[in-house]
Amino acid sequence: xxxxxxxxxxxxxxxxxxxxxxxxxxxxxxxxxxxxxxxxxxxxxxxxxxxxxxxxxxxxxxxxxxxxxxxxxxxxxxxxxxxxxxxxxxxxxxxxxxxxxxxxxxxxxxxxxxxxxxxxxxxxxxxxxxxxxxxxxxxxxxxxxxxxxxxxxxxxxxxxxxxxxxxxxxxxxxxxxxxxxxxxx
Numbered sequence: 001x002x003x004x005x006x007x008x009x010x011x012x013x014x015x016x017x018x019x020x021x022x023x024x025x026x027x028x029x030x031x032x033x034x035x036x037x038x039x040x041x042x043x044x045x046x047x048x049x050x051x052x053x054x055x056x057x058x059x060x061x062x063x064x065x066x067x068x069x070x071x072x073x074x075x076x077x078x079x080x081x082x083x084x085x086x087x088x089x090x091x092x093x094x095x096x097x098x099x100x101x102x103x104x105x106x107x108x109x110x111x112x113x114x115x116x117x118x119x120x121x122x123x124x125x126x127x128x129x130x131x132x133x134x135x136x137x138x139x140x141x142x143x144x145x146x147x148x149x150x151x152x153x154x155x156x157x158x159x160x161x162x163x164x165x166x167x168x169x170x171x172x173x174x175x176x177x178x179x180x181x182x183x184x185x
Contacts, residue, residue, distance in 0.1 A: 014159075014172070028098040031068035031172065032118070035161060053161060053170040056154065059147030060126060061167040062133035067119040067142045068161040068172060071154050072099040076107060089113050100160050104151065106132025116141060119162045121169060123150045136164075144169055 013034075017027045074091045092114040095101060100119040103110075108131045119142045122132045126146030136143035142164030150169060154160070159172040 028069050028118075031159065031161075032098075035066040035068040053172055056160075056169045056171050057147040057150045059121070059123070059144040059150075059167040059169060060128075061143075061163065061165045062122075062128055062130075062145045063120070063136035063141055063143035064165040065140070065142035066161065066163050066165075067100065068159070069098045069100050069118045071102045071121075071156055071158045071160050072096075072117070073154070073156045074101055074103040074110075076103060076105055076110075100162055102150070102154050102156075103132075106130060106135075111135050119143065119160075119164070121145075121147075121150065121154075121160075121162060123147050 013030055014027070016022075017030065072091075072095050074095070092110060095114045095117055097115050097118060099117045100121060101114070101117045102121045102123065104122070104124040106120070106122050106125060110132075116139050120132055120136050122130070122143065122145045124146075125132060127133065128145070130145070133143055133145055135141075142162055144162055144164055144167050147167070147169065154169075161170040161172055162168075163170075
């Protein structure tokens with residue numbers, strides 16, 4: 001399928017699903033199907049820069065694979081690396097297996113506090129040997145690291161597509177949202 005056709009099909013799927021009151025879990029399953037198709041196309045040699053979705057920021061691929069789902073922001077600070085603060089544990093307990101966790105850093109205790117998400121975006125940490133990256137590879141969770149500019153561009157609930165192989169993060173949008181989106185340099 002050509003990328004323009006694929007983009008149109010994706011927009012139609014999201015628009016129709018939302019217009020018909022599609023439950024979020026069903027829409028997430030459809031987005032996962034889209035992510036699998038993207039991965040298959042990439043394996044056939046298609047370049048990701050041809051995708052029509054806006055790329056939020058380039059990062060570094062830390063655990064391979066494509067995934068798609070809603071963003072769930074989790075904030076931890078330097079003091080949280082070894083002792084989980086109650087508000088962070090609460091945020092982690094709200095994570096579902098369909099979510100893409102967006103966090104500035106990843107602490108070892110976080111794996112114990114959450115359901116394994118569909119993807120990870122660790123924007124301030126850029127080490128392939130970090131706890132988040134290593135754990136993600138072990139669990140087969142597509143992960144992007146090292147793109148601090150996304151901290152102000154992603155909110156909880158944003159629909160994302162993440163390429164853990166190339167380190168690209170895309171925003172999946174309805175056509176109306178796409179037209180209204182501010183342009184970043």
